[in-house]
Amino acid sequence: MTNAIRSWVKALSGSGLIGLALVVFWLLIAIIGPFLAPYDPGAFVAHDVFASFTGAHLLGSDYLGRDVLSRLLSGARYSVGLALAAALLASTAGIALALLTAVSPRWLDEGVSRFMDTLISIPSKIFSLVLVAVVGSSLPLLLLVASITYMPGSFRIARSLAVNLAQMDYVQVARCRGEGAAYIAIREILPNMIHPMLADFGLRFVFIVLLLSGLSFLGLGVQPPDADLGSLVRENISGLGEAAPAILMPAIAIATLTVGVNLLIDALPGRGRRMAGKE
């Protein structure tokens, strides 16, 4: 198994390795970041607001004189964790629904697909804004909003995969053998979807990180006292004129995370879909 991972890493291109390193780095930060924080992220510890890089405050201080590095280390947990959970939820639900429609009667397939097409025609940011306006933005609801927003996209890709796979000869063979729909969906179709859906999962994760940090930036996402990376950009926007690290660093942090994931997906073996992009 470790050998398989080693040969897999070896096969990655240069940009893929950078991507892998960034992804591993951010996953680690999300898990142990708060323990590494030099200060309490909520404490006013610096003498100056919008201070630049110093020995005591590696990434400077924010608009209230708090330590930017500490706030970043604890904010990453929200950005990574929330997006990871939402992407998992969106992908799993999309795949499950796609498998269901692939083996269910035509009317159900058509009904579900039509409904998903409708949801896809609502641009994702608009859709999530409407949802946030109605349900609010507590953490569980943000998770739900993000996964509902990106589930139809995942469904569409999973369904087109599943429909193609359901036409494959080996599925026809299984049908002629008398296999039930559940066996066909789970044993014959699903294993061949995992690989492309993994790449799609990465993309969804990137979309969701961008969506959630965007919402937070607009003040509609993670609410104080909690703060994700997008909130950090928002609260320090007044430091823009003085080019404060407090506004640049969180934005760069998000970029390294999303760019890292994108580079990694692109380097995956047999990258069938090089369509990395936004909805």
Next chain:
Amino acid sequence: MQTHVEVRDLCVTAGAHTIVADVDFSIPRGGVLALIGESGSGKTTIAMALMGYARLGCRIAGGSVRVGDTDVLALDEDGLAALRGDRVSYIAQSAAASFNPSRRIMDQVVEPALIHGRMDRAAAEKKAVALFRSLALPYPDTIGERYPHQLSGGQLQRLMAAMALITGPELVILDEPTTALDVTTQIEVLRAFKQAVREQGATAVYVSHDLAVVAQMADAIVVLNKGRIRENGRAVQVLQQPEDEYTRTLMAAARPERAAVDAPKVTAAPLLEIKGMCASYGTTPILRDINLTIARGATLGVIGESGSGKSTLARVIAGMLPPSTGAISFDGARLPPSLSMRDKEQFRRIQLVFQNADTALNPAHCVGEIIGRPLAFYHGLKGPAAAKRVAELLDLIKLPASLADRPCGGLSGGQKQRINLARALAAKPDLIMCDEVTSALDTVVGAAILDLLAELKRELGLAYLFISHDIGTVRAIADDIMVLYAGTQVETGRRQGYDGVARHPYTDLLIGSVPELRSGWLEEQGTRPAPPVIGQPKDGADLCRFLPRCSWRICGTCEEFTPPRHVTPGGNIILCHRPEGASEGAS
């Protein structure tokens, strides 16, 4: 004779692999050389190297190619572009894919003449129409206005020849140009090619896997295997006195011998019986009035060209497509029409083996899982008992038991097809339906599968429904043969019944179109007489499907009435107004 094309020490590599090595041959001016070999023999790679072209990932690593006075491999990109399509032109295997789908035929046909500045557009179009006419294309004056998707494969193949010949090239490369065609179309295309190339006085390289086709076209033959030349000689010598062992293997596989099989004991009750069955996809009728029986342990061969409905027949029997009318009985009991109404035992007794083992085996499963699933599903075998049975089955299909843990991705085409077969055998069926099981394989590998099928039949007493487009293959294995044309069953009978002269006009055309493995056969085949003039076919009548192409049609009968079934002197049942079909004595 003066040497026109000379290839010396040609090497082509793909990354670290050498795919063509040390290839030498020469062609005299006006000669036709055939490159023959199985898939992976490097024949197409060599043909493309003649134009200084290597596909993505490949590189011409050494050697020289001379065409006339030109050292092709020494040319730069501009020099190559000037050579290709002008002095050397190429006819690809799949014309349907090789024409640009969004541009008109005429634009594409005259393009080489225009970009190489051979003539102006009006002259080029005039020459194109002349070529269309000499290639016996229908509507030569207007066919150029059409788009590729509006034309048939045989027409596109000939249009591609026109495109290749428009600049009057000195060397024409034909890369398996008839492989994608039905055999009855192939003969016309071959004839058209041969004449057109001869009229141009061009030198030609003919790439093929089919010895019989090559025998009709080539003066000299180069036999290739794994990128190296096995034999190089005049066509007559290679075909009649092959020197190389590999050439002899190819020759033996090209015309499969019938394995000695005892005639099955015909029992009173047939295993499978179909009466008056019709089937359609949506409102499009695919099969009409099919009647057949297969005795226990017997083999019924089903033959027809693409679109004849032969695969649909297997799908209907398997229950994937419920018939619209008619009854299917299996072992005396009525078989429910659809999958959901059949029980496990009915599923088990009929197994279907698909044409393409690449897509019929789930790449996510290993060999043991694939063969083990029917064991568990039908017979409840699990654990060591199942593993033991998998090993036995692998042994039966002559594969090592160690394969069981391998994913099927890395296996060869022949191995995959054997596993495909083993999965069907695991169910212990009474009837196996084989849908073109040898078509996707190289000749030698396909012949081995045929031998295996015959052996299994002898040992296990299986009955087969054997579907193929190739009459030679069907004759090698079947006891009875059924001929399908456009969804109608035009002829049915014992295998021996097809040896006589009295047969359905379509069967006659089909059998007469299969090239023989000797030079000169093509010239001996007279052009078929044009179909006799008949009246306007009667609207709404259920007429003979073969009517538009039939050289034997009778004015006043065939376009008016539904054809009846007759029994020929050979004992076959034919669907034709002529009691003795395409036989001279009957008219």
Next chain:
Amino acid sequence: MAGPATRGLLATALPLIGKRIASGMLTLLLVSLVVFFIAQLLPGDAAQEMLGQAATADAVAALREKFGLDRPAPERYVRWLVGMVTGDPGYSLVANMAVSDVIAARLPNSLLLAALSALVSVPVALTIGILSAMHRDARLDRGLNVATLSMVALPEFLVATLAVLVFSVQLRWLPSIALIPPDASPWLILRSLAMPILTLSVIVIAQMARMTRAAIIQQLSQPYVEMALLKGIKPARVVLTHVLPNAIGPIVNAMALSLSYLLGGAIIVETIFNYPGLASLMVNAVTSRDMPLLQACAMIFCTAYLLLVLIADTVAILANPRLRNR
């Protein structure tokens, strides 16, 4: 020569396009259902919201009756839908004016920004995509690949903040706020819009270029391309005359997706640069829970999206001879 073909084109393409229009209308209707019924999930309603928690039950009931909020949901949906179609999408309780007036003030700004960004990004994206595809796996392609791959993943506020830092804080070339005085000259308008356009273009160019490249590469692997090369056509000409006509469908589709992003996705850009567009209006509607305004904005963005997709489909049908004449 063109005569019969043109007639055939109209005869066969029109029903196909008609079908797409009908399907688009149906989707729009379903979208309106979704948008309306999501808004119904909001606890309390506009009347409650407007009068506050302290209002008497009677006052709330009276206001409900005035706005028809006491009617059953299906009836309110139909009224709302008819209002949307006839150009009267309701009354913005927060702005205290008709939604149509609020939108009318903002929509031209959004369209201007989108149009200018499209003007910049489409040619650049096409060039990058085509260049990349023609030099597939060469150094240029790999470089562009990493660049566009990174660009699509950038958060807009990073691009925007960097742009402000460089162009208005450091170089002092451009204003950091995109406010357009009513009597501004075209030059001034361009100057104030430069940074929003730049930010939007960076994101959209990357996305369009990648999809263009993918569409062309997909075609490049087709046998007809090899055939064209073997006819002696030079690679650049093969791409322009053989590949592009076949890749137009997917490319236009990619453009449509990206352009729809220029309208609805401009939310963050509009907010950062204080640009009075439709997207920032929608953010205000969310913060103030101004449902009629929010629903109207959402419907406008969805309609724009569906319209762009429809245009892309039409272009694809007209470009594909297999679709337009059988």
